[in-house]
Amino acid sequence: MSGAQAPTRTRVSKHRLTGRRLTLIGGLAIALVLAIFISLGLGQFPIAPHEVWNLIIAKFGVSVPPAAPGAEAALWTVRMPRLLLGVLVGAALAGSGLLLQAIFGNPLADAGVIGISSGAALGAALAIVTGMAALGNWTVPALAFVGGLISVFAVYMVSRSGGKTEVVTLILTGIAINAICAAGLGFLTFLGNTSSREQIVFWQLGSLNGALWTQVATVFPVVVIGLIVAYLVAPKLDLFALGEKSARHLGVNVEALRITVILLVAVLVSVAVAFTGIIGFVGLVIPHLMRMIIGPAHRPLLLASVLGGALLVVLADLFARTAIANADLPIGMVTSLVGGPFFFWLLIRTRKSQGGWA
Numbered sequence: 001m002s003g004a005q006a007p008t009r010t011r012v013s014k015h016r017l018t019g020r021r022l023t024l025i026g027g028l029a030i031a032l033v034l035a036i037f038i039s040l041g042l043g044q045f046p047i048a049p050h051e052v053w054n055l056i057i058a059k060f061g062v063s064v065p066p067a068a069p070g071a072e073a074a075l076w077t078v079r080m081p082r083l084l085l086g087v088l089v090g091a092a093l094a095g096s097g098l099l100l101q102a103i104f105g106n107p108l109a110d111a112g113v114i115g116i117s118s119g120a121a122l123g124a125a126l127a128i129v130t131g132m133a134a135l136g137n138w139t140v141p142a143l144a145f146v147g148g149l150i151s152v153f154a155v156y157m158v159s160r161s162g163g164k165t166e167v168v169t170l171i172l173t174g175i176a177i178n179a180i181c182a183a184g185l186g187f188l189t190f191l192g193n194t195s196s197r198e199q200i201v202f203w204q205l206g207s208l209n210g211a212l213w214t215q216v217a218t219v220f221p222v223v224v225i226g227l228i229v230a231y232l233v234a235p236k237l238d239l240f241a242l243g244e245k246s247a248r249h250l251g252v253n254v255e256a257l258r259i260t261v262i263l264l265v266a267v268l269v270s271v272a273v274a275f276t277g278i279i280g281f282v283g284l285v286i287p288h289l290m291r292m293i294i295g296p297a298h299r300p301l302l303l304a305s306v307l308g309g310a311l312l313v314v315l316a317d318l319f320a321r322t323a324i325a326n327a328d329l330p331i332g333m334v335t336s337l338v339g340g341p342f343f344f345w346l347l348i349r350t351r352k353s354q355g356g357w358a
Contacts, residue, residue: 017294017295020294021294021295021297021300024290024293024294024304025300025303025304025307028308028311029307032087032307032310032311032314035311035314035315035318036083036087036314037049037052037053039079039083039314039317039318039321040052040075040080040083042318042321042322043079043321043322044321044325044326045070045071045074047067047068047074047075048068051068051071052075054067055067055071055072055075081211081213081215081216082208082211082317083317084216084220085208085211085215085219085275085276086208086211086310086313086314086331087310087313088219088220088223088272089208089272089273089275089276089279090279090282090309090310090311090312090313090314091223091227091306091307091309091310092219092223092268092269092272092309093268093269093272093282093283093309094282094286094287094305094306094308094310095227095230095268095309096110096111096264096268096269096272096283097109097110097111097282097283097284097286097287097309098230098283098287098301098302098305099237099261099264099265100113100114101288102237102240102241102261102298103240103257103258103261103262104170104171105241107287107288107291107346110283110284111269111283112178112280113174114151114152114156114171114174114177114265114266115151115152115154115155115174115177115178116148116151116152116266116269117148117269117278117280118151118177118178118181118182118185119148119149119150119151119152119154119177119181120144120145120147120148120151120269120273120274120278121144121147121185121200121203121204122147122151122181122184122185122188123143123144123145123146123147123148123150124141124143124147124277125184125185125188125189125192125200125203126143126147126188127139127140127142127143127144128140128188128192128196128199128200128203129188129189129191129192129196133199140203141215141274144273144274145271145274147181147270148266148270148274149266149267149270151177151181152263152265152266152270153266154177155170155173155174155177156170156259158173158176158177159172159173185200188200202277202330203277204278205277205278205330205331206273206276206277206278206279206280206330206331206332206333206335207276207277207320207328207331207332208313208317208320208331211275218275219272219275222267222268222271223268223271223272226264226267226268227268227302227306229260229264230264230302231299231302231303233257233260233261234298234299234301234302236252236257237257237261238296238297238298240252240254240257241296276331277330277332278332279313279331279332280339281335281336281342281343282309282312282313282335282339283309284343285312285338285339285342285343286305286309287305288346289308289342290304312335312338313335316331316334317331317334320333320334
C-alpha cells in the first residue's frame with residue numbers, strides 16, 4: 001500500500017509545483033503589464049487612464065477622441081521608451097544573475113563578481129573625462145559596453161589554465177579585476193573636473209532618464225536573442241547543478257557551457273548598463289527570490305526571473321519619478337534600497353541554516 005502511495009504522492013507534488021510555477025509566471029506577467037500601464041499615466045505630466053488607453057489603441061488605427069495637449073508627446077516620446085528600456089534592462093540583469101548563480105553554484109553571485117559592472121563604469125568614466133562624450137550621445141554607452149566586455153575577457157583569460165577554468169580562480173580573478181577597475185575609476189575621477197565627476201557619480205547610480213527609441217531598438221534584439229539562448233541552455237544548467245563530474249557523465253561539455261554562459265552574461269549586462277548606468281541588486285535579489293518560490297528548475301526559473309526583474313525595474317523607476325516632486329531619483333539607488341536589506345537578510349538566513357554564527 002505504501003509503495004503504491006509513493007508514486008501518487010510524487011505526481012501530486014509535481015502537479016502542485018507546476019501549478020505554482022504557472023501561477024507565479026502568469027501573476028508576474030499580469031503585474032508587469034499593469035505596472036507599465038500605471039507608469040505611463042503617472043509623472044510630472046499626469047495622463048488619465050482612459051487617455052493612456054486611447055493613445056495606445058490609436059496606434060493600431062482605432063479612432064479615439066483627441067487627448068489633452070502634450071499627452072501624446074509625453075507618453076510616446078518620453079515615457080514609453082523609458083519604460084520599455086527599463087523592462088529590457090531588468091530582464092537582462094535578472095536573467096544574467098540567474099545564469100551566474102547557476103554556473104558558480106552560488107546564490108550570491110551577480111555581474112559584479114566577474115568585473116562586468118566595474119569595467120563598464122571604467123569605460124564610461126574614460127569617455128566622460130577625456131571629453132569623448134562630446135562626440136555624441138552614443139560615445140559613453142559604447143565605451144561602457146566595450147569596458148564591460150574587456151573586463152570579462154580579461155577575467156576569463158587570466159583564470160583559464162590547462163584548458164579549464166576553475167570557478168574559485170575565476171572569482172578571485174574577478175576580485176582582482178574589480179580592484180584594478182576601481183583604481184582606474186578613482187584616478188579618472190581625480191583627473192576630471194567638477195562636471196565630469198558629477199557625471200561619473202550619476203552614471204554609477206543608474207538612471208532611465210532620457211531614454212530614446214534608438215536605444216530601445218539597440219538593446220531589444222541583443223536582450224531577446226540572449227535570453228532565447230539562455231532558455232535553450234537552461235536544461236544543461238539543471239544537469240550542471242548536480243556537480244561537474246555528474247554533468248560530464250550525462251554528456252554536458254562543462255567547459256563549453258561555462259564559456260557560453262560567461263560570454264552571454266557579459267553581452268547582456270554590458271548592453272544593459274551601457275545606456276542606464278549601474279543598476280544594482282536586480283541580478284541578485286530576483287533570481288534568488290524566484291528560486292525560493294518555485295524551486296531550482298532553470299527554464300521556469302528563467303521566465304520568472306526575467307519577468308520579476310522587469311517588474312522590479314519598472315516599479316523602481318515609477319518610484320524614482322514620483323517620490324519627489326520635480327525630481328528624478330537615480331534608479332540604482334532605489335533598487336539598492338530594496339536589495340541591500342534583502343541581501344543582509346539572505347546572509348543571516350544562510351548563516352542560520354549552516355548552524356549559526358561562528
